[in-house]
Amino acid sequence: MKTVCIDGEPQYRDIVLRDVARPLGAAGHQFDWFEESFADVEAAIARAAGYDALYVIGDQGPVPSGLLRANPALKLVSFVGTGARRFVAMDEAAECGVTVTNVPDFASQSVAEHALALAFAVARRIPEGDNLVREGHWQKNQGLKLAGRRLGVVGAGAIGSRMIGLGNGIGMDVVYWSRTVDATRDERLGARRVELDELFATSDVVSLHVTHTAETDGLVSRSLLNSMGDKAILVNTARAEIVDQLALAELLERGAIFGAGIDVFIEEPPRSDSVPPAGSNVVLSAHVGFHTDEADDVFGLAGQNILAFAAGTPTNVIN
Known part of the structure; x- marks a missing residue:
C-alpha cells in the first residue's frame, strides 16, 4: 500500500518518520513525506497521483475539493486528530468510495x-x-x-x-x-x-x-x-x-x-x-489544547489506522 503525506511540516518530520514511516515500511508498505501545501490545488492533486492513501496532518488547511475525484486510486484518508470532517469533504469521500479515519481519543x-x-x-x-x-x-x-x-x-x-x-x-x-x-x-x-x-x-x-x-x-x-x-x-x-x-x-x-x-x-x-x-x-490561545507531549501519540495512531485498513480490518472509520 502506498501512502503520501503532502502537508508535512518540519516540526513533525522526525516523529512521523519514526512512528509512521518505519512501521509501515516494516509491514511492506510505502510512505512518502512532502512538506508542501494544499493551497496549491493543482500541485496537490498531482502529488497524490498513484497513491492508495492520504495521510493528512491538517495544519495546512483542508484537503482541496476535487483531489479525491481526480485520484481514483485513493481509497483511504487517515486524518491526524479528531476533526477530520473539518478537513475532508465527506460527501466527496462518500462519492469516491474513500474511507476516512481519525484518531478519536489521543489527548x-x-x-x-x-x-x-x-x-x-x-x-x-x-x-x-x-x-x-x-x-x-x-x-x-x-x-x-x-x-x-x-x-x-x-x-x-x-x-x-x-x-x-x-x-x-x-x-x-x-x-x-x-x-x-x-x-x-x-x-x-x-x-x-x-x-x-x-x-x-x-x-x-x-x-x-x-x-x-x-x-x-x-x-x-x-x-x-x-x-x-x-x-x-x-x-x-x-x-x-x-x-x-x-x-x-x-x-x-x-x-x-x-x-x-x-x-x-x-x-x-x-x-x-x-x-x-x-x-x-x-x-x-492558538488551538493548542491538545499540544503536549501526550499529543505526539496521535501521529503513530493515525499510522496504525493505515496498517489496519491495509490488513482489511479498518479502525476509527468516521464515514
Whole structure:
C-alpha cells in the first residue's frame, strides 16, 4: 500500500518518520513525506497521483475539493486528530468510495487541562495582570474563586468526562449536558445531567466539549449565551462553529459576562480584526489544547489506522 503525506511540516518530520514511516515500511508498505501545501490545488492533486492513501496532518488547511475525484486510486484518508470532517469533504469521500479515519481519543486529558487553565486564567485575570505588571502598574483587579461555583460541561465524551473530573477535583459543583441519556452516567462521572438551557442559565463556568457535526453546528445559540450571568465564563476548546460567533462577540463587547477562554476559531489563524480586543478579559490561545507531549501519540495512531485498513480490518472509520 502506498501512502503520501503532502502537508508535512518540519516540526513533525522526525516523529512521523519514526512512528509512521518505519512501521509501515516494516509491514511492506510505502510512505512518502512532502512538506508542501494544499493551497496549491493543482500541485496537490498531482502529488497524490498513484497513491492508495492520504495521510493528512491538517495544519495546512483542508484537503482541496476535487483531489479525491481526480485520484481514483485513493481509497483511504487517515486524518491526524479528531476533526477530520473539518478537513475532508465527506460527501466527496462518500462519492469516491474513500474511507476516512481519525484518531478519536489521543489527548483528552491535555485538552481538559487546557480548558481548566483557560477558566483559571480568565477567572483570575492572569494575562491582564501580567500586562499591567510589565507596564509598571500595580493594579489589583478583582478575580473569581472557582471552588464552590458551578461548572457546566457541554458534552460527556472522553474530554468532557475528564473536565468533569477536574471540576470535581477543585471543589466545583459540576453539571453536564449530553445528547444521550444514560441512567448510570451520573454516578460514574460524579455529576448530574441537566438540559442545555438550565446549564447555561445556572453555570458560572461553561466549558464546551462536543464535536462539530451538522447537529452541533450553532448549538450554543444567542438565547443560550444571553442566559449566562454577568459573572459567568465561557470556555471553548472544541470547535468555533458550535457557537453563534456574532452573538458571542456582542456579549463580550457589552461586558455581559465575566470573560471567555477561546482556543478555537472559524478561521485559523484568525484575522486580527476578528478577535476580541485586549482588555476585554478574553484569553486566547492558538488551538493548542491538545499540544503536549501526550499529543505526539496521535501521529503513530493515525499510522496504525493505515496498517489496519491495509490488513482489511479498518479502525476509527468516521464515514
